Amino acid sequence: MKRFKLFGVVTILSLMIAACGTNEEKNNGSSNEGNLVPVKAELSVPEKVDKGDTVVFETVVTQGDEKVEDASEVKYEVWMEGKKKDSKMIKSEQKVDGLYTAEYKFTNDGQYQVQVHVTAREMHTMPKATVAVGNVENGGHAHDEGDDHPHEEKGNEHSHEESSVLIHFMKPDDVKVAKETKLITHVTKNDTSLSKAQVRFEIWQDGSEKHEWVTTEEMKPGEYTGTYSFSEKGEYHVQVHVENDEGVHEHTMEMITVE
The missing domain is CATH 2.60.40.10 (Immunoglobulins)
Structure with a gap:
Protein backbone atom coordinates (compact mmCIF):
# COMPACT_ATOMS: atom_id res chain seq x y z
CA MET A 1 0.00 0.00 0.00
CA LYS A 2 2.84 2.34 0.91
CA ARG A 3 4.54 1.52 -2.37
CA PHE A 4 1.38 2.40 -4.25
CA LYS A 5 1.10 5.74 -2.47
CA LEU A 6 4.78 6.50 -3.14
CA PHE A 7 4.36 5.62 -6.80
CA GLY A 8 1.34 7.90 -7.00
CA VAL A 9 3.26 10.82 -5.47
CA VAL A 10 6.19 10.32 -7.86
CA THR A 11 3.81 10.16 -10.81
CA ILE A 12 2.08 13.40 -9.81
CA LEU A 13 5.40 15.18 -9.31
CA SER A 14 6.57 13.98 -12.74
CA LEU A 15 3.42 15.30 -14.38
CA MET A 16 3.83 18.66 -12.63
CA ILE A 17 7.45 18.98 -13.78
CA ALA A 18 6.48 18.07 -17.33
CA ALA A 19 3.69 20.64 -17.29
CA CYS A 20 6.07 23.33 -16.04
CA GLY A 21 8.52 22.42 -18.79
CA THR A 22 5.77 22.67 -21.39
CA ASN A 23 4.68 26.08 -20.13
CA GLU A 24 8.29 27.29 -20.12
CA GLU A 25 8.67 26.17 -23.71
CA LYS A 26 5.53 28.05 -24.62
CA ASN A 27 6.82 31.18 -22.93
CA ASN A 28 10.40 31.00 -24.18
CA GLY A 29 10.21 28.77 -27.19
CA SER A 30 9.00 28.95 -30.73
CA SER A 31 6.68 31.93 -30.26
CA ASN A 32 9.68 34.20 -29.57
CA GLU A 33 12.29 32.25 -31.45
CA GLY A 34 11.75 34.17 -34.68
CA ASN A 35 12.44 37.46 -32.92
CA LEU A 36 15.94 36.26 -32.06
CA VAL A 37 16.84 35.63 -35.69
CA PRO A 38 18.02 38.85 -37.39
CA GLY A 155 15.47 62.42 -48.15
CA ASN A 156 17.55 64.05 -45.44
CA GLU A 157 17.26 61.25 -42.96
CA HIS A 158 20.83 60.47 -42.06
CA SER A 159 23.97 61.70 -40.47
CA HIS A 160 27.17 63.20 -41.81
CA GLU A 161 28.04 61.79 -45.16
CA GLU A 162 31.38 60.11 -44.53
CA SER A 163 30.46 58.84 -41.07
CA SER A 164 29.95 55.16 -40.39
CA VAL A 165 27.02 56.13 -38.13
CA LEU A 166 23.68 56.27 -39.91
CA ILE A 167 20.49 57.78 -38.48
CA HIS A 168 17.13 56.79 -39.92
CA PHE A 169 14.31 58.96 -38.58
CA MET A 170 10.89 57.35 -39.01
CA LYS A 171 8.92 60.41 -40.04
CA PRO A 172 5.42 60.16 -38.51
CA ASP A 173 2.31 60.59 -40.63
CA ASP A 174 -0.77 62.68 -39.84
CA VAL A 175 0.60 64.66 -36.88
CA LYS A 176 -2.14 66.53 -35.00
CA VAL A 177 -2.01 69.47 -32.56
CA ALA A 178 -2.04 68.51 -28.86
CA LYS A 179 -1.94 64.82 -29.70
CA GLU A 180 0.96 62.80 -28.29
CA THR A 181 3.19 61.79 -31.20
CA LYS A 182 5.64 58.90 -31.09
CA LEU A 183 9.04 59.76 -32.56
CA ILE A 184 11.24 56.83 -33.57
CA THR A 185 14.75 56.71 -34.98
CA HIS A 186 17.06 53.83 -35.87
CA VAL A 187 20.82 54.20 -35.44
CA THR A 188 23.48 51.93 -36.91
CA LYS A 189 27.26 51.97 -37.01
CA ASN A 190 29.07 49.97 -39.67
CA ASP A 191 25.71 48.40 -40.61
CA THR A 192 25.20 47.16 -37.03
CA SER A 193 22.61 48.48 -34.56
CA LEU A 194 24.17 51.08 -32.26
CA SER A 195 23.05 50.40 -28.69
CA LYS A 196 23.48 52.31 -25.44
CA ALA A 197 23.69 55.70 -27.16
CA GLN A 198 22.27 58.98 -25.88
CA VAL A 199 19.65 59.97 -28.43
CA ARG A 200 17.60 63.17 -28.13
CA PHE A 201 15.16 65.04 -30.36
CA GLU A 202 15.58 68.81 -30.60
CA ILE A 203 12.27 70.36 -31.71
CA TRP A 204 11.37 73.91 -32.67
CA GLN A 205 8.73 75.59 -34.80
CA ASP A 206 9.82 77.19 -38.04
CA GLY A 207 10.71 80.82 -37.30
CA SER A 208 10.77 80.36 -33.52
CA GLU A 209 13.80 80.72 -31.26
CA LYS A 210 12.36 78.38 -28.59
CA HIS A 211 13.85 74.89 -28.77
CA GLU A 212 12.59 71.91 -26.76
CA TRP A 213 14.39 68.64 -26.07
CA VAL A 214 12.92 65.14 -25.92
CA THR A 215 14.85 62.27 -24.39
CA THR A 216 14.42 58.76 -25.78
CA GLU A 217 14.36 55.20 -24.56
CA GLU A 218 16.05 52.35 -26.42
CA MET A 219 13.14 49.96 -27.04
CA LYS A 220 15.23 47.40 -28.92
CA PRO A 221 18.85 47.38 -30.15
CA GLY A 222 19.45 50.56 -32.15
CA GLU A 223 15.83 51.78 -31.97
CA TYR A 224 15.16 54.88 -29.87
CA THR A 225 11.68 56.22 -29.08
CA GLY A 226 10.35 59.40 -27.51
CA THR A 227 7.00 61.21 -27.41
CA TYR A 228 6.06 64.85 -27.95
CA SER A 229 2.85 66.90 -28.19
CA PHE A 230 2.97 69.76 -30.70
CA SER A 231 1.17 72.83 -29.32
CA GLU A 232 0.40 74.63 -32.59
CA LYS A 233 -0.15 73.95 -36.26
CA GLY A 234 2.71 74.61 -38.65
CA GLU A 235 6.12 73.40 -39.79
CA TYR A 236 8.50 72.06 -37.16
CA HIS A 237 12.19 71.19 -37.26
CA VAL A 238 13.11 67.89 -35.62
CA GLN A 239 16.84 67.38 -35.20
CA VAL A 240 18.07 64.00 -33.98
CA HIS A 241 21.23 64.07 -31.85
CA VAL A 242 23.20 60.85 -31.27
CA GLU A 243 26.12 60.59 -28.83
CA ASN A 244 27.88 57.83 -26.92
CA ASP A 245 30.87 57.31 -24.65
CA GLU A 246 33.03 56.15 -27.58
CA GLY A 247 33.10 59.57 -29.23
CA VAL A 248 30.10 59.33 -31.55
CA HIS A 249 28.45 62.72 -32.03
CA GLU A 250 26.13 62.83 -35.04
CA HIS A 251 22.90 64.54 -35.96
CA THR A 252 20.38 64.85 -38.76
CA MET A 253 17.30 67.01 -39.28
CA GLU A 254 13.79 66.53 -40.66
CA MET A 255 10.72 68.73 -41.10
CA ILE A 256 7.31 67.73 -39.74
CA THR A 257 3.99 69.34 -40.69
CA VAL A 258 1.50 69.58 -37.83
CA GLU A 259 -2.17 69.93 -38.70
Missing part, protein backbone atom coordinates in the same frame (compact mmCIF):
# COMPACT_ATOMS: atom_id res chain seq x y z
CA VAL A 39 16.44 40.11 -40.58
CA LYS A 40 18.97 40.30 -43.40
CA ALA A 41 18.85 42.19 -46.68
CA GLU A 42 20.88 41.17 -49.74
CA LEU A 43 21.27 44.22 -51.98
CA SER A 44 22.06 43.72 -55.68
CA VAL A 45 23.09 46.63 -57.92
CA PRO A 46 25.39 46.78 -60.97
CA GLU A 47 28.94 47.94 -60.28
CA LYS A 48 29.15 50.06 -63.45
CA VAL A 49 26.55 51.56 -65.79
CA ASP A 50 26.44 54.13 -68.57
CA LYS A 51 25.05 57.61 -68.07
CA GLY A 52 21.37 57.64 -68.98
CA ASP A 53 20.83 53.99 -68.09
CA THR A 54 17.79 53.00 -66.05
CA VAL A 55 18.88 50.49 -63.42
CA VAL A 56 16.85 48.03 -61.39
CA PHE A 57 17.82 47.74 -57.73
CA GLU A 58 16.97 44.42 -56.10
CA THR A 59 16.92 43.38 -52.45
CA VAL A 60 16.03 39.98 -51.05
CA VAL A 61 14.90 40.16 -47.42
CA THR A 62 15.21 37.04 -45.27
CA GLN A 63 14.96 35.94 -41.66
CA GLY A 64 16.83 32.70 -41.21
CA ASP A 65 15.70 30.42 -44.05
CA GLU A 66 12.42 32.32 -44.50
CA LYS A 67 11.84 34.89 -47.25
CA VAL A 68 10.27 37.98 -45.68
CA GLU A 69 7.23 39.13 -47.66
CA ASP A 70 5.71 41.36 -44.96
CA ALA A 71 8.39 44.06 -44.59
CA SER A 72 6.83 47.27 -43.31
CA GLU A 73 9.24 49.46 -45.30
CA VAL A 74 11.80 48.93 -48.04
CA LYS A 75 13.14 51.97 -49.86
CA TYR A 76 16.33 52.93 -51.65
CA GLU A 77 18.46 56.01 -51.02
CA VAL A 78 20.74 57.19 -53.84
CA TRP A 79 23.35 59.93 -53.76
CA MET A 80 26.50 61.01 -55.59
CA GLU A 81 29.75 60.85 -53.62
CA GLY A 82 30.13 64.13 -51.77
CA LYS A 83 26.42 65.02 -52.12
CA LYS A 84 24.72 63.01 -49.36
CA LYS A 85 22.55 65.96 -48.41
CA ASP A 86 20.98 65.83 -51.89
CA SER A 87 20.10 62.14 -51.68
CA LYS A 88 16.91 60.76 -53.26
CA MET A 89 14.55 58.27 -51.66
CA ILE A 90 12.78 55.76 -53.91
CA LYS A 91 9.97 53.49 -52.78
CA SER A 92 10.25 49.84 -53.73
CA GLU A 93 7.78 47.41 -55.23
CA GLN A 94 7.37 43.96 -53.74
CA LYS A 95 7.69 41.07 -56.14
CA VAL A 96 7.81 37.46 -54.91
CA ASP A 97 9.85 35.45 -52.41
CA GLY A 98 10.96 38.47 -50.37
CA LEU A 99 12.21 40.42 -53.42
CA TYR A 100 11.81 44.21 -53.38
CA THR A 101 12.80 46.24 -56.45
CA ALA A 102 12.97 49.83 -57.66
CA GLU A 103 14.11 51.61 -60.81
CA TYR A 104 16.44 54.59 -61.03
CA LYS A 105 17.81 56.52 -64.01
CA PHE A 106 21.36 57.85 -63.67
CA THR A 107 21.60 61.08 -65.66
CA ASN A 108 25.09 62.22 -64.64
CA ASP A 109 28.59 60.77 -64.56
CA GLY A 110 30.03 60.00 -61.16
CA GLN A 111 30.43 57.60 -58.28
CA TYR A 112 27.13 56.87 -56.51
CA GLN A 113 26.10 55.23 -53.27
CA VAL A 114 22.94 53.10 -53.17
CA GLN A 115 21.60 52.17 -49.76
CA VAL A 116 18.49 50.14 -49.05
CA HIS A 117 16.55 50.83 -45.85
CA VAL A 118 14.68 47.77 -44.66
CA THR A 119 12.30 47.72 -41.70
CA ALA A 120 10.75 44.31 -41.09
CA ARG A 121 9.44 42.47 -38.05
CA GLU A 122 10.52 45.27 -35.72
CA MET A 123 14.11 45.13 -36.99
CA HIS A 124 16.10 47.46 -39.23
CA THR A 125 19.03 46.93 -41.60
CA MET A 126 20.67 49.24 -44.16
CA PRO A 127 23.25 47.62 -46.49
CA LYS A 128 24.99 49.84 -49.04
CA ALA A 129 26.69 49.43 -52.43
CA THR A 130 28.63 51.60 -54.91
CA VAL A 131 27.76 52.24 -58.56
CA ALA A 132 30.16 53.86 -61.06
CA VAL A 133 28.26 55.82 -63.71
CA GLY A 134 29.79 56.76 -67.07
CA ASN A 135 33.02 58.74 -66.92
CA VAL A 136 33.65 58.62 -63.19
CA GLU A 137 36.76 60.82 -63.40
CA ASN A 138 34.67 63.77 -64.59
CA GLY A 139 32.21 63.27 -61.76
CA GLY A 140 30.01 66.32 -61.51
CA HIS A 141 26.93 67.05 -59.46
CA ALA A 142 23.61 65.37 -59.98
CA HIS A 143 20.70 67.54 -61.12
CA ASP A 144 16.99 67.01 -60.61
CA GLU A 145 16.09 68.18 -64.11
CA GLY A 146 15.46 65.37 -66.55
CA ASP A 147 15.61 62.60 -63.94
CA ASP A 148 13.09 59.82 -64.25
CA HIS A 149 12.54 58.52 -60.73
CA PRO A 150 9.19 56.81 -60.08
CA HIS A 151 7.87 57.04 -56.49
CA GLU A 152 10.74 59.35 -55.57
CA GLU A 153 11.03 61.18 -52.27
CA LYS A 154 13.71 63.64 -51.25
